[in-house]
Amino acid sequence: MAEDLWYWKYKLTARQPVNAKSQRREFVGALVRIDEGFGCLHPWPELGDPSLEKCLEDLAGPRRWSLVRRTVRSAKEDADARFIGDPLLEEIDVPKSHATLPWQDDRILESAVSKGFDRIKMKVGRDRAAEQRYLIEAAAKFPNLRWRLDANETFEPAEAESFLLGLPEEFRWKIDFVEDPCPYAESTWSALKSRCGVPLAVDREAAPVSSAAQVMVVKPASDEPWLLAEAAVSMGQQVIVTSSMEHPLGQCAAAWEAAKLNVQFPGLVGVCGLQTHHLFTPCPFSERLGRWSPEFQSPGGTGLGFDDLLERLPWKKLS
Amino acid sequence: MAEDLWYWKYKLTARQPVNAKSQRREFVGALVRIDEGFGCLHPWPELGDPSLEKCLEDLAGPRRWSLVRRTVRSAKEDADARFIGDPLLEEIDVPKSHATLPWQDDRILESAVSKGFDRIKMKVGRDRAAEQRYLIEAAAKFPNLRWRLDANETFEPAEAESFLLGLPEEFRWKIDFVEDPCPYAESTWSALKSRCGVPLAVDREAAPVSSAAQVMVVKPASDEPWLLAEAAVSMGQQVIVTSSMEHPLGQCAAAWEAAKLNVQFPGLVGVCGLQTHHLFTPCPFSERLGRWSPEFQSPGGTGLGFDDLLERLPWKKLS
Structure with a gap:
């Protein structure tokens, strides 16, 4: 048919x-x-x-x-x-989300803290010295935050090491993970994580064979969540499910996959990245996902909603 | 009068x-x-x-x-x-709580995971080899958990170091903090945290002058929360508020202090330790605090309730 x-x-x-x-x-x-x-x-x-x-x-x-x-x-x-x-x-526990900081802004960070976020995801690799200064100051101001740094592979391995070692040891303890610090390779990643003492997270293609990572980022928009989750279990990795900075309907699809994994693999899925609609100007769809919050809000309706x-x-x- | x-x-x-x-x-x-x-x-x-x-x-x-x-x-x-x-x-955000593991038990840990806890507090120092084995296995089974190890000063500094270094590096990254590993002294604590790469938390008397700690545990049953929180801010420390394993009315008093600090010092207070009633056999008071959960449940009534x-x-x- x-x-x-x-x-x-x-x-x-x-x-x-x-x-x-x-x-x-x-x-x-x-x-x-x-x-x-x-x-x-x-x-x-x-x-x-x-x-x-x-x-x-x-x-x-x-x-x-x-x-x-x-x-x-x-x-x-x-x-x-x-x-x-x-x-x-509805009637299923969608994992909580980190706050994605679109750029280094005290006002947005304060807002995230006041809304109850305790994990902050920040892109790094554009202006490294400014990013380091910002992270150190922000961590001093809000000691309860944990940080997820996403480099989108913009560093060379040596640059990633110098960026991370340029942060005080006590800040590095607050790093939940560094995502894609540099292109994945078993040897460079293993060396990087040990020298810097921070967990690394792998995103995209390399995921099923990435045993040097401690965290696997699963994007349901392009990954098959169940297969990756099984691979993560076998490697003792934590799984983070993220939307792909797409339309709110896609966010709901990612939230649904995160909720399913959370039921299927208790204790595997950490705080996720499902709240990206605030990065874009509002639309009738994004308004249904509610205000910026660690909790995912169902848009209402049947299926994925809307x-x-x-x-x-x-x-x-x-x- | x-x-x-x-x-x-x-x-x-x-x-x-x-x-x-x-x-x-x-x-x-x-x-x-x-x-x-x-x-x-x-x-x-x-x-x-x-x-x-x-x-x-x-x-x-x-x-x-x-x-x-x-x-x-x-x-x-x-x-x-x-x-x-x-x-x-009521109508105030009480911080979430860790799960206190009364002893090493898979069934209780599974139950904590299923109830949504993502921080586990465990006493250590009684049977060190068994504790290490248990932690490694539990972290492999539930990779999303973070651990809080409370030694109640039962270790000598060298013992604490050997206990912590006996845990794999990747487990140590999942240690939220080690509470009172040994009696507080600036020099031993500074050495311990750097050698082991884990944050340390200080409880009881030493708190206001404990700059070698990264986390301050505030027990409102005996501490003045506001003064300690101000000291923590000045030292860049995170604050954890815990009840004192006392009567549910005392838990409510601790929860109220935690909620106040959370409002007064945004971003300072981490996941707390307010849910201890399940450690004891139930009573009419503890039943009002509801089932074991990261969320504190108000007992109802006026003032502190009951x-x-x-x-x-x-x-x-x-x-």
Whole structure:
């Protein structure tokens, strides 16, 4: 039976650049409708994904890309839940989230603390001396915070070491993990973690074979969560589930996967990264996810939610 | 105007020994009623406190002991809140709590994980090799947990070092802090934390001058929280507020102090230790604090709560 395939392109506008590898502020992705189910397709070409056009072509055709296959999988699960009227994100514990600091700003950090966040994720690698100063001051001001530093592989191994050793030992104890400090290699990562005394987190492709990492970042937008979680268990790694800075529907899909893993593997999933909507200018969808908070708020509706908003979108037929 | 002073002795029965320094299972303390306010007085003689009898004498007399003065202070705040009908523990964010593992037991640890605890506090120093084995296995099974090891000063400095270095580096990164590894001394603590790469937490007397610690444990039962918190701020330390393994009314007094500090010093207070009632056999008071959970549950009522239960106690006049 042929599928009924539709798409709607959306644009997210970041309040500030969101990535060490890109100064872009506007990001385009698509919501897709596959029969009665909805999914989000949000490629990040600067991080190695194919373009949105290529993804949509692939969706209509062979479905070779894991990003596309994951969207299809998510839309099918959404369709099943909508059919039986089940709101996926209600009556299930979605793990809490860290606060993503879009840039070094005292006011935003204070706001995060007042909203109850105790883990802060910050991108590093753009202005290293300023970042070090900021981290030291922020940790002195708010001693209860733990830090997640995401370098998006912008460091060389020696640079990562000098950046981390440039932070006082007592700050390094507050580092939850350093994500992708440099391209993954067993030997460089093992040396880096021991010399600096900080856990490392691996994101993207290398994940299933990354035994030198202590934390595995699972992005349901492109990863199969169950398989990665099983690999993490076998390597004694903690799992962090993050959304992919995509549309709120995609955030809900990530939150659902995080909640499932949390049930399936008790004690495996740490504080996640599911609250990224505040990085972008608000839209009717993001307003349903509520105010910035460590707790994920269900958008209401059936399946992944947003029933009424999704019905009203000007869907285009994908052929 | 003379105060109206009453007391009622209670007995708590531990499910297992609760302290590395004591094999005792039954613990006696007193609730006190000062005019219209209630407080808890729970000395731990094995940790250096005067006996309950001496405390009650002191309460009726000079009020020299800080334990006694804190009880009086708490009862006065309770009286004020009851007078205006204010339930102190409602509509205020009480910090979350760690799970106190009374002894090494897989079933209890699994239960803690399933209830959402992500920090585990365990007493160490009784059977060191068994404790090390247990910690390593538990961390492999539940990689998202962070650990708080409380030694109650049972180690010599060299023993503490060998105990900690006997744990793999990757486990040590999961140590939130080691509490009172050995008697506090600036030089031994500084050496210990650097050699082992773990934060140290200081409890009891030494707190205001303990700059070699990274975490300050504030026990409102005997400490003045505001003064210690100010000292912690000046030393860049995180503050953890803990109850004193006392009567549920005392737990509520500690929870109230934790909530106040959290408002007064944003970002200072970490996950606390306020959920100790499950260590003891249940009583009508502890049942009001609900099931074991990281979230503190208000017992209901005005002031520190328990209005109806407190009214029905067979108070004795203290003279």
